[in-house]
Amino acid sequence: MFDPFPAISVGLHAFDQWPGFLCWSHSGKATFIRENRIDEFLKALDSAHFDEVLEHWSWAEASAKKRLLHLSDLHFGTDDAIRNKRMLLAELSEVVHEVDRIVITGDLFDSPKESFALHFAEFCDKLTEISGGKAPIYIPGNHDIRVRGILGKSYEQIANIRPTTVEIDDDAKMVFIGFNTSENGFLAQGSISKVQLTRIGSEYRDLLARNSRAKDYLPVVLIHHHPFSYENEPVGALEKAFRYLGMSLEPTLRMENPADFYKWCADWKFETVLHGHKHSAKHIKRNVGSHAEPFELTAIGCGSSLGAEGSPVSYNLLEWDQASENWIVSFHQSENGGAFKEKAVALSF
Secondary structure, three states: OEOOOHHHHHHHHOHHHOOEEEEEOOOOOEEEEEHHHHHHHHHHOOOOOHHHHHHHHHHHOOOOOEEEEEEOOOOEOEHHHHHHHHHHHHHHHHHHHHOOEEEEEOOOEOOOOHHHHHHHHHHHHHHHHHOOOOOOEEEOOHHHHOEOOOEOOOOHHHHHHOOOOEEEEOOOOEEEEEOOOEOOOOOOOEEOOHHHHHHHHHHHHHHHHHOHHHHHOEEEEEOOOOOOOOOOOOOOHHHHHHHHOOOOOHHHOOEOOOHHHHHHHHHHOOOEEEEOOOOOOEEEEEEOOOOOOOOEEEEEEOOOOOOHHHOOEEEEEEEEEOOOOEEEEEEEEEOOOOOOEEEEEEEEO
């Protein structure tokens, strides 16, 4: 749902409690009441003000969801990153108290230069500080390896900051599996080789053998390039120019030959992929299996978290309800220095 009315947003975030009733007041307070508790709620209204009951009910009905903060495409080394960093950190200083882990899906800096990588490292240190000591998980993008994201290859800076491959988080009860989708591909394209699929699969299997808890945890795959090709509103001067001429940059941006990656996810039963790259929020759920053996893969994309190329400053909040095995995803944006707003909510079930 795009631009949800605040009370409707409350109802969507209470998806795990459906069916029931959504109540709100003129003051903006809202809550969702489970169907089997409506009589209890109505009785409470006899002895307290409506707003007080709504506020109390919101706390009482809060469920034990696991939450992720998803950032992407920071592009440190650009004017946009310098201009927007302070505002993003101010926003996140409150948001991080509600999440179990921060993940960043690539394009950490704009080119593989030491000074740009140092800016990202300082940003990571700040995120670790405001998160109570838990460092963010991150993977590389094409700009972290190729000059301006398209030319040559240099792994020096990304090697220095040691991106995630396989990591377990006992608080989130998740296992994060990180890929480098920029090891091959023309211009800004991406791909994942069979060698990398085998290596990451081996690391994950080794983790399962060493840690019995990991078998019960939710696996979350992190890649930079979008696994499903799609068109979006043009971002940046070049993309806008191509669109004006009736052309698309998507062939130079997409992940090439993703079928092997789909099959790998299906073999391991990995149903959730987080990505960046397109500088736009996205939620796609698609069958990547066969007719005989269907397998649905959910891909959740984050916009540029520091507003690269003039795009909105963006972050995603993801809530995982283990009981119903559903994702609730909030896409947040700030445009032109304005307040952050929840621009959309997506349910994946």
